[in-house]
Amino acid sequence: MNHPFQALCLIDSRxxxxxxxxxxxxxxxxxxxIAFDGTHEGSVRAKWVAGHESTEEATVEESPEPQQKKRKLNDVAAESAPVFTKLVTAANQSxxxxxxxxxxIRVFEFAKDGRLNQLSQRCMPKRPCAIQITPDSKTIICGDKFGDVYSLPLLMPAASEITQSVTSNGVSQPKLYSPAAEETTVHTMRNRKALEEQLRAKGRPTNAKVALAFEHKILLGHVSMLTDMQITTDKSNGGTYIMTCDRDEHIRVSRGILQSHIxxxxxxxxxxxxxxxxxxxxxxxxxxGGGDDWLGVWxxxxxxxxxxxxLRGLKTGVDGLDARIAVQNIWLVRGANDQIIKPHTIAVKAEGSKSLAVLEASSITDAAAIPQIVDCSAIGDIIDMVTIxxxxxxxxxxxSPRLQCLELRKTGEKWELTRDEEASNMLTQVNAIEVARPDAKKLDAILYGVETLRKQEFDDEAEG
Known part of the structure; x- marks a missing residue:
């Protein structure tokens, strides 16, 4: 079997x-x-593979017909190359x-011909868990697994570009161990053995922190592991606000970059x-949403x-009684008019569930409203979705197939999620791409793991 598509985003430059x-x-x-411009619907325009550091133009760009020949990444390279975990599009769609x-954190420029050009690669001290781009498309906000939130310029300033060329594309290099003594300063057997250990460790990375080789600013921090983040603008005062959440049940609303300490x-x-x-x-x-069996509206x-x-209707397991809810994602679905900015439907997915909880945006603030549970078993376990x-x-x-075109419609009082077979057929080419599937443990770490955020009794004891 092939590797699933683990993350999606949409570029809309119409x-x-x-x-x-x-x-x-x-x-x-x-x-x-992948093109969705009305002319080459579903055709792969370009690809970029981590570890190869280049963009390849898809040969099928010359023809709108689906290419039947399957292409396969080098299995060894695919296993050792870094895997994408998060994708987000700038508001300017560029x-x-x-x-x-x-x-x-990698920044790509989206060219008009569909190519993806990597502009920068910046390695953070800890694994990024959430990324957003400010509404002015100038700044990246990144939250990591240790609870710290940083701001980085979207485009590298000229001064940083000079630094980057010296430090391998902005990647902060680990400090290497160097022995504190040498043979001429060692006179006892005990010290000689210590020197031998130091010589064996020479050149190995240490745990010492090294300053990041690119412009950055720490904005705020959580005591617990940060899990998600959103940015919004208050139209009443023009202020920007950062919403963050963590493993400790907290949702924090902070002011924007200049006053993020507030x-x-x-x-x-x-x-x-x-x-x-x-x-x-x-x-x-x-x-x-998270480990509770309800969707919060604030x-x-x-x-x-x-x-x-x-959200208890999303429970899985024997008769749905023994499982706990672990909200995997919350999607906003655009309504019947493609030009309407406001979404008219909210869809919630719990990890391991082949159902969606669907609720109209117009009734989201009504505490008496009950989400409708929509069966998706005929489609499969949904990983990610975008509205097109x-x-x-x-x-x-x-x-299978790994990418599908779906329709979420309401007939009478009933919501249904169905596969658009004609539109899904346009995805034949991209679904034919072969990427080596990792072992089950590694794949679970890529696709799932929400439930592992739930604290057990020994977690509380360890923290206490």
Missing amino acids: NDESAGRSLIAACGPGLYS YIVAATDDKC IENFCMGHTEFVHKLQILPDTDILLS NWKSGKLIARHD GADRLIASVEG
Whole structure:
């Protein structure tokens, strides 16, 4: 079996007559640019593979017909290359920021012909868990697994570019061990043995911290592991706010970059870890989900919990009674008018569940509203989704085919998620790409792991 597509994002450049709309899909160490511009729907325009540090143009760009011949990455290179974990698109639709499991943040320029040009590679002290780009498309906000949140310029300043050339593309080099003594200064047997140990360790990396070789600023920190982050602008005052959540049930609202040390408020109410945050555009509404069996609806400006929507219908296991909820993702689905900015549907996915909890945005603040559970077993275990049109979604699935075009529609009072067979057939070429599938343990670490955030009794004892 092939490696699933673990992350998706959308580039929508339809305001530029010379460009269009493209799906960016991560599959293992590969990043693929897939056309959705009305002319070469579903064709692979370009690919970029971590470890190769170059962009390859897809040969099928010359023909709209699906290419039947399968292409395969070198298995050995695929196993050792870093894997993409996060993707986010800049508001100006010109850049993509990606995180990989080697702790690096990579910035790509999206060319009009669909190519992906890597502009920078910056390795962070700890593994990035969340990345966002400020609304002005100038700054990256990165949160890591140790709870620290940094700001980095999206585009490397000239001074930093000079530093980068000396430090291998901005990658902070580990400090190497150097013996404190030499043979001429050692006179006893004990000290000689110590020197031998030091000589054996010579040249090995130490645990000493090394200053990052690129411009960065630490904004704020959580005591616990950071799990997700959102950025929004308050239209009433023009201020930017950063929402962060962690493994310790906290949701924190901080002011923007210049005043990030100021905590606006906390959204308190979760009793288990918080894994996912989602902002409803142009509103004061924040959605949250994690280890609790409900979806939280908050007024983030006041910190008030407005509603809890029951997610117990997403439970898996024997009759759904023994499993716990671990919210994997919260998606906003665009409505019947493709030009409407505000989403009209919220879809929630729990890890391991082949169902979605669906709720209309218009009723999200109604505490009495009950999410409808939509069966997705005919589609598969959904990993990620992006909206590409009126009620149309592209979903990455653990199963076959790996990428599918779906429709989420309401008939009467019933929501249904169905596969658009004609549109899905346009994805034949990208679904034919072969990438070596890792062993089950490694794949689980890439695709899943939300439930592992849940604290056990011994965790509390260890922290106490």
